[in-house]
Amino acid sequence: MKAWVLHGIGDLRYETVKDPLPGKQEVCIQVKAAGICGSDIPRLYQNGAYSHPLIPGHEFSGVVVDVGEGVSTDWLGRRVGVFPLIPCGSCISCExxxxxxCRNYSYTGSRRDGAFAEYVTVPVRNLISLPKEVSFEEAAMLEPMSVAVHAVRRIQPQKTDIVTVCGLGTIGLFVTMFLQEAGIRNILTIGNKDFQKQTVRKLGLLDDAYCDSRKQDAFEWIKEHTDGEGTDVFFECVGRERTYTLAINSTAPLGKVMLVGNPFSDMGLSRDIYWKILRNQLTVTGTWNSAFLHEPEDDWNYVLERLAKKRIAPAEMITHRYSLEDLEKGFHIMRDKTEDYVKIMGIA
Ligand SMILES: [Zn+2]
Ligand SMILES: [Zn+2]
Structure with missing residues (x-):
């Protein structure tokens, strides 16, 4: 099969490799759609993967074309989404x-071969069956959407809360989408790119709910939009000292700050910001990944249900589509930031 293989940092090659064979309790999937995640870019060009050579790609969907030992042939031909994390099953978190x-996990696309390829093998327990209403492209975004939902559900904002989302990359936009879907009436968004205003509008927000932090002071803007009180909930989806400082500064007494963005660097904490956490009795909390338990209430099934009922339209977030062969163009756009993008999708 053809695949993008990472041989080392910055050494990505499109080449012919052996078709993967499903092991025990595994299936082989023909990849139909695979999105590029923000985390793929440092993996390819800065830090490398866990081991090399490795086929990256962890946001994907496809059709089951082969089953390994112990897997029912009922799976053959099924359209599926895939939870990329493979837990060890025996550590305290797994219990x-x-x-x-999980402290000892494997991960499709970073620790074992992923989906920037024609085929990929995964454990059968990582599959989620797709209803016919859900497209492969939508299913390839189940992972980032579930990550966003996980953050939102850990906070459980009330409908009357003023909720601020700072950082409108894919996850920030999905957080906004699920807040909107959950009926939160007062959502404020902070971005720094011209097209983000349009994207936020597509999600149903008014222009007044968008602040371009390059043009206006976000702290003052939040103050103006909250009668000087601050926001009840703040989703920090950037991961920079400036924005988490803004989060703590702009959150109302007894408010909640959810740290979502992966940190770009060390994060300092000045004394007056520390005081704010104490004096305003803030809840500052983190979120990681998403929950997939094969239960109707887990994050993945929460998203899938809303997709099937057409309550969300994430395909509007896809700004670029490339064949597998041309996918490198997408990697370069995200690395060099030569064009605006939200989600770049590889399609078969
Ligand atoms: Zn990802
Ligand atoms: Zn574990």
Whole structure:
């Protein structure tokens, strides 16, 4: 088969490799759609993967074309989405079914071969069957959407809360989408790119709910939009010292700050910001990954249900589509930031 193989940092090659064979309790999937995640870019060009050579790609969907030992042939031909994290099943987190915090996990597309290829093998327990209403492209975004939903559900904002989302990359936009879907009436968004205003509008927000932090002071803007009180909930989806400082500064007494963005660097904490956490009795909390338990209430099934009922339209977030062969163009756009993008999708 053809695949993008990472041989080392910055050494990505499109080449012919052996077709993968499903092992025990595994299936082989023909990849139909695979999105590029923000985390793929440092993996390819800065830090490398866990081991090399490795086929990256962890946001994907496809059709089951082969089953390994112990897997029912009923799976053949099924359209599926895939939870990329493969928990060890035996650590303390796994025993508590908190798989996203497994200490000894494997991961499709970073620790074992992923989906920037024609075929990929995964454990059968990582599959989620797709209803016919859900497209392959939508299903390839189940992972980033579930990550966003996980953050939102850990906060459980009230409908009357003023909720601020700072950072409108894919996850920030999905957080906004699910807040909107959940009926939160007062959502404020902070971005720094011209097209983000249009994207936020597509999600049903008014122009007044968008602040371009290059043009206006976001702290003052939040103050103006909250009668000087601050926001009840703040989703920090950037991961920079400036924005988490803004989060703590702009959150109302007894408010909640959710840290979503992966940190770009060390994060300092000045004394007056520390004081704010104490004096305003803030809840500052983190989120990681998503929960997939094969239960109707887990993050993945929460998203799938809303997709099937057409309550969300994530395909509007796809700004670029490339064949597998041309996918490198997408990697370069995200690395060099030569064009605006939200989600770049590889399609078969
Ligand atoms: Zn990702
Ligand atoms: Zn584990």
């Amino acid at each position: 508590k079914k908190l798989y996203e915090m």
